[in-house]
Amino acid sequence: DADVTQTPRNRITKTGKRIMLECSQTKGHDRMYWYRQDPGLGLRLIYYSFDVKDINKGEISDGYSVSRQAQAKFSLSLESAIPNQTALYFCATSDSRSSGNTIYFGEGSWLTVV
Amino acid sequence: GENVEQHPSTLSVQEGDSAVIKCTYSDSASNYFPWYKQELGKRPQLIIDIRSNVGEKKDQRIAVTLNKTAKHFSLHITETQPEDSAVYFCADYTGRRALTFGSGTRLQVQP
Numbered sequence: 338d339a340d341v342t343q344t345p346r347n348r349i350t351k352t353g354k355r356i357m358l359e360c361s362q363t364k365g366h367d368r369m370y371w372y373r374q375d376p377g378l379g380l381r382l383i384y385y386s387f388d389v390k391d392i393n394k395g396e397i398s399d400g401y402s403v404s405r406q407a408q409a410k411f412s413l414s415l416e417s418a419i420p421n422q423t424a425l426y427f428c429a430t431s432d433s434r435s436s437g438n439t440i441y442f443g444e445g446s447w448l449t450v451v
Numbered sequence: 452g453e454n455v456e457q458h459p460s461t462l463s464v465q466e467g468d469s470a471v472i473k474c475t476y477s478d479s480a481s482n483y484f485p486w487y488k489q490e491l492g493k494r495p496q497l498i499i500d501i502r503s504n505v506g507e508k509k510d511q512r513i514a515v516t517l518n519k520t521a522k523h524f525s526l527h528i529t530e531t532q533p534e535d536s537a538v539y540f541c542a543d544y545t546g547r548r549a550l551t552f553g554s555g556t557r558l559q560v561q562p
Binding site for chain 1 (some may be wrong): 553
């Protein structure tokens with residue numbers, strides 16, 4: 338779904354470097370999320386934001402920070418990348434006005450920390 | 452609602468057979484249970500969902516059942532086809548936090 342755009346799509350970075358993953362959406366949704374996917378570990382929540390002024394930690398927030406710059410933008414930062422942060426990162430959105438909480442994923446960002 | 456257990460982690464079936472994936476949740480406040488399918492190299496996408504006031508929902512070859520008393524829900528795929536091969540994730544939602552996903556089931560349909 339091109340409505341949720343992640344940049345970069347692939348990135349190799351060195352240990353100790355700061356890296357930012359950006360997410361923007363044109364779906365008009367108020368809620369945004371960052372998930373991490375590792376083989377065999379499913380989708381784990383890093384941070385989520387229910388509106389521009391709301392930031393919440395997920396189950397694996399250590400080593401990460403986020404910024405909700407606008408309703409449509411939600412960025413994820415690794416202040417000092419380490420190799421075990423090598424993973425596939427997904428941004429996602431949902432609409433609080435919908436009756437459920439269907440979330441829509443971006444295409445993912447592959448991050449390799451060497 | 453912090454934990455969703457999903458079984459099995461891998462499942463191999465012959466084309467035409469049925470496949471069943473089960474999830475259990477812990478928060479009695481959970482009220483929405485979606486299933487996502489992730490094909491190789493792609494993003495997860497919603498395939499079916501069920502709300503807590505419904506016991507079963509069907510969409511062509513896929514169905515989901517919910518047992519609120521036992522706190523478990525299942526995905527059923529009938530007449531499986533090779534294109535059903537993917538990783539399937541269950542999730543639950545209470546309204547107070549984000550979706551919590553299970554660890555995924557890799558389904559392989561053998562032609």
